[in-house]
Amino acid sequence: MRRLFLTLCSMLASCRLAGLLIAADPENLTVQGISDPSIRVPVSLDGFSGEALSALRFDLEVAGFEVVPSDRAMLIISGSTASSLIGRVTDRAKTSLLAKEYTGGSPRLQAHTFADDIVALLPGRRGIARTKIAFKAETGRNSEIYLADYDGYNPTPVTQDNTITRDPAWVPGRRMLYYMSYRNGATVISSHDLATGARRKVAAYGGTSGSPAVSPDGRFVAMISSKSGSPDLYVANADGSGLRQLTQTPQAESSPCWSPDGQTLCFTSGTRLYLINANGGSMRSLATGMPGKQTEPDWSPDGRTIAFTVEGGGFDLCVVPAGGGSATRLVAGEDPSWAPNSRTLIFTRRVGGRRVLSLLDVPTKQVKDVRQLSGSCSQPGWAR
Numbered sequence: 390m391r392r393l394f395l396t397l398c399s400m401l402a403s404c405r406l407a408g409l410l411i412a413a414d415p416e417n418l419t420v421q422g423i424s425d426p427s428i429r430v431p432v433s434l435d436g437f438s439g440e441a442l443s444a445l446r447f448d449l450e451v452a453g454f455e456v457v458p459s460d461r462a463m464l465i466i467s468g469s470t471a472s473s474l475i476g477r478v479t480d481r482a483k484t485s486l487l488a489k490e491y492t493g494g495s496p497r498l499q500a501h502t503f504a505d506d507i508v509a510l511l512p513g514r515r516g517i518a519r520t521k522i523a524f525k526a527e528t529g530r531n532s533e534i535y536l537a538d539y540d541g542y543n544p545t546p547v548t549q550d551n552t553i554t555r556d557p558a559w560v561p562g563r564r565m566l567y568y569m570s571y572r573n574g575a576t577v578i579s580s581h582d583l584a585t586g587a588r589r590k591v592a593a594y595g596g597t598s599g600s601p602a603v604s605p606d607g608r609f610v611a612m613i614s615s616k617s618g619s620p621d622l623y624v625a626n627a628d629g630s631g632l633r634q635l636t637q638t639p640q641a642e643s644s645p646c647w648s649p650d651g652q653t654l655c656f657t658s659g660t661r662l663y664l665i666n667a668n669g670g671s672m673r674s675l676a677t678g679m680p681g682k683q684t685e686p687d688w689s690p691d692g693r694t695i696a697f698t699v700e701g702g703g704f705d706l707c708v709v710p711a712g713g714g715s716a717t718r719l720v721a722g723e724d725p726s727w728a729p730n731s732r733t734l735i736f737t738r739r740v741g742g743r744r745v746l747s748l749l750d751v752p753t754k755q756v757k758d759v760r761q762l763s764g765s766c767s768q769p770g771w772a773r
Contacts, residue, residue, distance in 0.1 A: 426732070426752035429455040430511070433462035441470040441496040447540055448504035448518040451733060451757050453750050466507065474499035478507060486510055497542065515730040522726075522735060522759075523547070523557035523566055524746060525768040534568050536583065539728075539735070539771070541746060541759030547581060559772045560603045560627075567591065567601035567610060578612055580627070591629035602645045602654075603627070609667070611645040611654055622656055624667060635669050644685045648711070649692045657684040662697060676713035683707075685724055689731040690773055696725035696734055706736055708751065720749060720756060726771045735759075735769040 432454050437445060445466075446456055459465060464486070468476040474496065478487040487506060491499040498519070505516025520539045525532050526546075534547040534557045547566060548554045554570040564583040569576055578592040578601050592598050594616035602611045611624050622636040622645055636642050640659035647654060647667070654665050655675060660682040662675040677683060681701025688695050688711065696708050699716075704723040709716040724737040734749045738758075744765040747758045 426453065429453055429753050429755070430464065431455050431457045431462050432464040432466050432507075433457060433459040435459065435465075435467040436469050437474075437500075438470055439496065441474055441500040444497045444500035444518075444540070445504055447757060448501060448516075449507065450755060451540075451748050451750055452504070452508045452514070452516065452518075453732075453753050453755065454507075464507075464510075468503075470496060470499075474503055476503040476506070478510065501538075514732075517728045517730050517733060520729060521772040522746075523559065523770045523772070524766050525555045525557065526762050527765045527767075534566065534581075535762070535766075536566075537759075539748075539759070541761060544760075544762060547583065555768060556599050556601060557768060557770050558601045558603055559770055560607050561605050561773050563607065564772075567603055569599040569601065578610075578629075589628070591627075592625065592632075600644055602647055604647050604667070605649055605651045609651075611647065611656075611667075613642055613645065622654065622665070624654075633669065635665055636672060638672075646686050646688050646695075648688050649690055655686045655688060655695055657686070662686055662695070675709070677707070677709045677716040678714070679707055679709075679716040679718070687725050687727050689727045690729055691731040693731070696727060698723040698725065704739070706734065706749070719751065720754065722747065722749075724768050726769050727773075728771050729773045735771055737767040737769065 434456055465479045474491040476489055479485055491502050501518035504518045508514050508516040517539060522539050523536050526535045531552055533554050535544050536547050537544040550570050552571045554568060556569045558567045566581045569578050576598045577590055578598050579588050580591050581588045592612060594614055596615035598612060598614040600613045608627055609624055610627055613620050614623050619639055620641045621634055622642045623632055623634050625632040638658055643657045645654050645656040652667055654667055656663060662683045663672045664675050665672050679699050681699040683697050683699050685698040686695050693711055694708050695711050699705050699707050706719040706722045706725050707716045722736040722738050725734045727734060732751055734751060736747055737744045738747050744767045745758055745761050746766050746769050747756055749756050
């Protein structure tokens with residue numbers, strides 16, 4: 390057993406996985422976690438085919454894994470696909486870590502479920518392969534709101550307004566969206582229950598109203614409105630009643646988002662990010678140390694980090710500690726939205742004359758494009 394343990398340690402060093410923790414038990418060796426999230430975990434795939442294989446590979450690469458030949462893999466993933474998906478995971482010592490049959494649904498759904506179970510083998514990580522996104526899709530001069538799986542498959546139109554419809558925002562924990570659309574020359578913020586199809590007007594004040602953001606408990610909606618002149622930040626009850634104005638500045642406010650505890654809003658005023666108590670009060674600048682126009686903040690579900698877009702000759706994604714500090718530039722892109730795991734971002738990339746949606750594994754910087762519609766897609770929002 391001591392010889393086996395030394396052999397495993399040597400394998401870890403050769404794979405640059407010095408952070409991999411191994412629980413040495415006389416009868417069992419199991420992967421317990423990885424201390425350095427920026428190291429991609431090498432895995433091999435064998436026995437899968439078709440749609441299941443492509444989905445499984447995509448899911449794992451988005452989650453921070455790297456698919457390699459079996460002689461370089463730390464985890465050996467094998468199985469088969471027929472009427473069901475049979476999946477197995479072992480370590481290099483051939484210790485079984487997971488063995489399960491996945492039935493029901495499509496091969497893609499079975500692969501997503503297996504991928505999430507693989508991710509869960511690493512403590513502290515959460516699979517996102519079965520989550521949903523909403524986004525804006527351009528249809529000529531108009532745009533509509535769409536719903537899709539996180540990888541862009543199974544796109545479904547939510548609206549068919551034949552006008553400019555934008556700014557989709559999820560109600561946390563519910564199959565419900567808020568968004569803005571132009572109707573009769575004015576902007577209207579609506580709520581849309583995806584389960585029943587019920588759609589209700591929330592805000593229509595004349596001028597412009599948009600950028601709805603729903604509080605974590607679903608009780609309130611923040612928005613930007615120019616009802617008093619300059620676009621300012623407002624908060625209302627979820628049905629639009631009880632409207633309260635939080636800012637009154639000569640600059641244009643935009644892009645509000647909520648802290649996970651529902652106590653604070655982050656937003657753009659002019660060219661900088663600011664924080665304000667959700668009940669009102671003084672604006673506080675969020676220090677980032679990043680030059681350029683800062684906009685489109687999104688607060689990670691774990692409360693630690695705010696992602697945002699910086700514009701300065703181009704568009705880049707950045708992250709900054711939620712309490713402020715030195716921001717880190719990640720990749721070229723805009724419109725960031727955090728996944729429920731607080732590790733992955735969906736964002737928009739500009740490619741030629743169109744916009745495409747992409748996924749970023751923040752620690753490893755791995756980028757994967759989602760399946761695209763024919764036109765430009767932007768403003769993605771991740772269901773949490």
